[in-house]
Amino acid sequence: MLLQAKEVTHFFGGLCAVDNFNLDLEQHELIGIIGPNGAGKTTIFNLITGVYKATRGSIRIGGIELVGKTPNQITALGIARTFQNIRLFRDLTVLDNVRIANYSQVKYNPIEAMFHSGRYDEEEKRIANHAMDLLAVFKLQDYADEASKNLPYGLQRRLEIARALATHPKILLLDEPAAGMNPNEISQLMEFIGWIRKEFDLTVILIEHQMRLVMGICERITVLDFGATLAEGLPKEIQNNPKVMEAYLGEGGDL
Amino acid sequence: MTYLLQQVLNALQLGSIYALIALGYTMVYGILTMINFAHGDLFMVGAFFCFLAATFLHLPFVPTLLIAMIGVALLGVLIERFAYKPLRQAPRVSAIITALGVGIFLENFTLVFAPYPQHVPTLIKNTTWVVGGVSISSLQLIIIALSLVLMAFLDFIVRKTMVGMAMRAISWDKAIVPLMGIPLNLVISATFALGTSLGGAAGVMYALAFPVIDPYMGILIGWKAFIAAVVGGIGNIRGAMIGGFILGGVEILVAAFLPSTYRDFVAFTLLLVLLIFRPYGILGKPRPQKV
Numbered sequence: 001m002l003l004q005a006k007e008v009t010h011f012f013g014g015l016c017a018v019d020n021f022n023l024d025l026e027q028h029e030l031i032g033i034i035g036p037n038g039a040g041k042t043t044i045f046n047l048i049t050g051v052y053k054a055t056r057g058s059i060r061i062g063g064i065e066l067v068g069k070t071p072n073q074i075t076a077l078g079i080a081r082t083f084q085n086i087r088l089f090r091d092l093t094v095l096d097n098v099r100i101a102n103y104s105q106v107k108y109n110p111i112e113a114m115f116h117s118g119r120y121d122e123e124e125k126r127i128a129n130h131a132m133d134l135l136a137v138f139k140l141q142d143y144a145d146e147a148s149k150n151l152p153y154g155l156q157r158r159l160e161i162a163r164a165l166a167t168h169p170k171i172l173l174l175d176e177p178a179a180g181m182n183p184n185e186i187s188q189l190m191e192f193i194g195w196i197r198k199e200f201d202l203t204v205i206l207i208e209h210q211m212r213l214v215m216g217i218c219e220r221i222t223v224l225d226f227g228a229t230l231a232e233g234l235p236k237e238i239q240n241n242p243k244v245m246e247a248y249l250g251e252g253g254d255l
Numbered sequence: 256m257t258y259l260l261q262q263v264l265n266a267l268q269l270g271s272i273y274a275l276i277a278l279g280y281t282m283v284y285g286i287l288t289m290i291n292f293a294h295g296d297l298f299m300v301g302a303f304f305c306f307l308a309a310t311f312l313h314l315p316f317v318p319t320l321l322i323a324m325i326g327v328a329l330l331g332v333l334i335e336r337f338a339y340k341p342l343r344q345a346p347r348v349s350a351i352i353t354a355l356g357v358g359i360f361l362e363n364f365t366l367v368f369a370p371y372p373q374h375v376p377t378l379i380k381n382t383t384w385v386v387g388g389v390s391i392s393s394l395q396l397i398i399i400a401l402s403l404v405l406m407a408f409l410d411f412i413v414r415k416t417m418v419g420m421a422m423r424a425i426s427w428d429k430a431i432v433p434l435m436g437i438p439l440n441l442v443i444s445a446t447f448a449l450g451t452s453l454g455g456a457a458g459v460m461y462a463l464a465f466p467v468i469d470p471y472m473g474i475l476i477g478w479k480a481f482i483a484a485v486v487g488g489i490g491n492i493r494g495a496m497i498g499g500f501i502l503g504g505v506e507i508l509v510a511a512f513l514p515s516t517y518r519d520f521v522a523f524t525l526l527l528v529l530l531i532f533r534p535y536g537i538l539g540k541p542r543p544q545k546v
């Protein structure tokens with residue numbers, strides 16, 4: 001088992017944002033977390049990545065406990081994410097946005113940098129090459145020197161995924177990657193997610209509102225409502241689950 | 256004309272000291288959006304480190320400078336760790352008040368050991384050359400050259416190294432920097448170390464140029480350097496350098512052509528006017544607040 005969350009509970013003050021959340025994630029799986037607004041989906045990502053510390057419960061990657069670790073330690077253990085509202089370093093160039101994700105691998109100190117020692121030049125070259133290769137994979141190489149805020153919206157989304165992959169993750173957490181996309185773009189995104197998963201040997205957790213995307217590519221789905229797990233299962237089972245329909249559409253609805 | 260050239264040289268000397276101090280304000284503001292009002296007093300501590308190393312250890316200039324820079328950097332990192340870090344999520348005004356308190360602490364701590372103004376021994380043999388009627392002292396040249404070297408060093412670190420890129424990234428979005436695998440606290444410590452060590456270096460140079468020092472010397476100079484940072488565009492490194500030289504220039508030129516009691520009055524009036532037309536400073540850019 002790659003990632004395991006056990007009885008994870010999180011409170012904001014007196015509000016229970018996540019209640020007894022469990023998750024078993026095998027390598028190479030692609031699973032979806034869905035639920036109405038405010039159900040606690042993004043909070044779960046924040047708990048996994050260490051932005052919040054779970055009030056109770058345990059999250060383990062390959063047997064290593066993540067609760068209590070800092071976000072940068074968790075990133076180093078192979079978890080990367082994107083954000084619901086794109087959060088690039090807006091004034092850094094496209095290339096630098098990817099380069100910065102290599103921070104933890106830098107092996108030179110500022111003095112060596114100042115005197116352009118062999119190690120500095122070598123390292124910077126290696127990182128820049130790695131970043132450029134990654135941009136090329138994402139067809140962003142022509143924008144390498146552009147400030148990231150000047151990219152069109154769709155490309156910013158793509159750059160955010162490229163930046164996440166630059167940290168060499170095993171698990172990629174995608175927070176509403178299809179937000180603001182039209183049906184055509186969503187189809188492309190579905191293909192794209194499937195492709196990067198193979199290409200980068202990834203395990204993926206996806207938060208999404210777009211049912212077409214979730215039902216189309218997720219192998220398993222967890223449904224949250226008010227912080228609690230409402231249902232778990234295959235896309236088919238979820239679609240026909242009356243409790244899920246009720247949470248989404250009210251009683252008597254049809255998904 | 257020679258008089259003017261002479262004043263330009265003096266302005267460069269004073270301006271480079273202001274610029275070095277202003278860099279400390281701007282760097283801390285850049286990453287934590289707080290004004291480290293203790294920074295002027297760290298400058299003062301740098302001057303006292305210089306005094307101690309030169310008087311009691313009889314060290315020459317370079318080791319004295321290094322001791323002051325490293326000592327002040329350590330002090331800066333400790334202050335951040337114990338006084339500012341616990342307030343990182345607190346309203347900014349609390350952190351600023353804390354900084355003022357730290358400043359008062361440093362002044363009075365130093366006062367306990369140095370109740371009277373102290374005289375700093377001469378570390379650099381002062382040779383004066385007269386070139387075309389302008390007298391240039393070796394000390395002046397060293398202050399200007401060393402400041403430029405330190406500023407070039409800082410500019411290089413911030414622009415060309417990973418740590419520098421991490422600092423710039425933190426200034427934009429502190430929350431997601433750790434998710435790039437970057438140890439946030441370490442980068443913040445490095446920023447404090449860099450910024451305060453420049454303040455320490457400025458303290459040494461100031462103590463050599465004006466060798467009578469006292470625990471309150473950092474207050475007014477700190478305020479002025481802070482204003483230089485704001486004029487340059489707070490948070491902007493090259494802006495702080497430009498702001499420092501502008502302030503040094505204005506002060507010296509006012510004193511050169513008007514009664515010297517007008518100096519601060521005219522200098523600050525000019526700066527206030529400049530801020531009316533460029534409220535974000537010379538190189539600063541408005542940052543739209545997310546709503």
